[in-house]
Amino acid sequence: QKEVEQNSGPLSVPEGAIASLNCTYSDRVSQSFFWYRQYSGKSPELIMSIYSNGDKEDGRFTAQLNKASQYVSLLIRDSQPSDSATYLCAVNGPNQAGTALIFGKGTTLSVSS
Amino acid sequence: DADVTQTPRNRITKTGKRIMLECSQTKGHDRMYWYRQDPGLGLRLIYYSFDVKDINKGEISDGYSVSRQAQAKFSLSLESAIPNQTALYFCATSDGTGTGSKFFGPGTRLTVL
Numbered sequence: 379q380k381e382v383e384q385n386s387g388p389l390s391v392p393e394g395a396i397a398s399l400n401c402t403y404s405d406r407v408s409q410s411f412f413w414y415r416q417y418s419g420k421s422p423e424l425i426m427s428i429y430s431n432g433d434k435e436d437g438r439f440t441a442q443l444n445k446a447s448q449y450v451s452l453l454i455r456d457s458q459p460s461d462s463a464t465y466l467c468a469v470n471g472p473n474q475a476g477t478a479l480i481f482g483k484g485t486t487l488s489v490s491s
Numbered sequence: 492d493a494d495v496t497q498t499p500r501n502r503i504t505k506t507g508k509r510i511m512l513e514c515s516q517t518k519g520h521d522r523m524y525w526y527r528q529d530p531g532l533g534l535r536l537i538y539y540s541f542d543v544k545d546i547n548k549g550e551i552s553d554g555y556s557v558s559r560q561a562q563a564k565f566s567l568s569l570e571s572a573i574p575n576q577t578a579l580y581f582c583a584t585s586d587g588t589g590t591g592s593k594f595f596g597p598g599t600r601l602t603v604l
Contacts, residue, residue: 419598481533
């Protein structure tokens with residue numbers, strides 16, 4: 379059974395610090411990887427997607443993918459209190475047209491001012 | 492206007508009642524999904540549909556059924572609700588480009604007494 383693992387947290391960082399969120403996945407042939415942010419009581423919001431090994435940067439967010447080690451991470455630079463949320467890692471299979479996302483349970487991030 | 496809408500947003504019902512949750516989207520996406528979210532368990536896929544004539548079970552389909560009335564509408568039914576179906580339910584959509592990303596509705600909070 380395909381699995382996506384995340385530390386549940388909470389991960390606590392001070393304002394302005396770098397927050398590092400990690401995710402591992404079990405299906406070696408997975409091809410697409412996503413990070414969602416979810417505020418309490420709200421729906422998940424896609425913030426990053428990554429498909430190839432290496433880093434992908436978007437503003438204060440950097441997604442890192444290492445397929446050989448089967449992990450994907452999310453770095454948040456200059457963390458702000460508004461970044462406090464649960465971050466969900468999601469993984470898709472090799473046949474992107476035919477599979478649905480598998481989600482991790484999420485890591486709760488708390489940024490203190 | 493929201494791209495993905497869900498009705499009702501909140502529902503309290505009793506054990507044994509039949510409940511229907513509705514989802515509509517204006518994104519023009521072919522693919523629609525139903526997820527449930529429970530504290531500590533993350534998002535789990537219930538059913539998904541890649542077009543009007545295509546319905547697929549997810550990892551936790553027991554006790555649920557779905558209907559894809561049109562490209563834009565996807566309904567989830569609980570034929571005989573039970574307390575452990577108390578959860579936050581999300582509808583999601585995606586396009587067919589293969590990116591696998593999902594756009595989520597605002598969620599329906601269902602309580603079964």
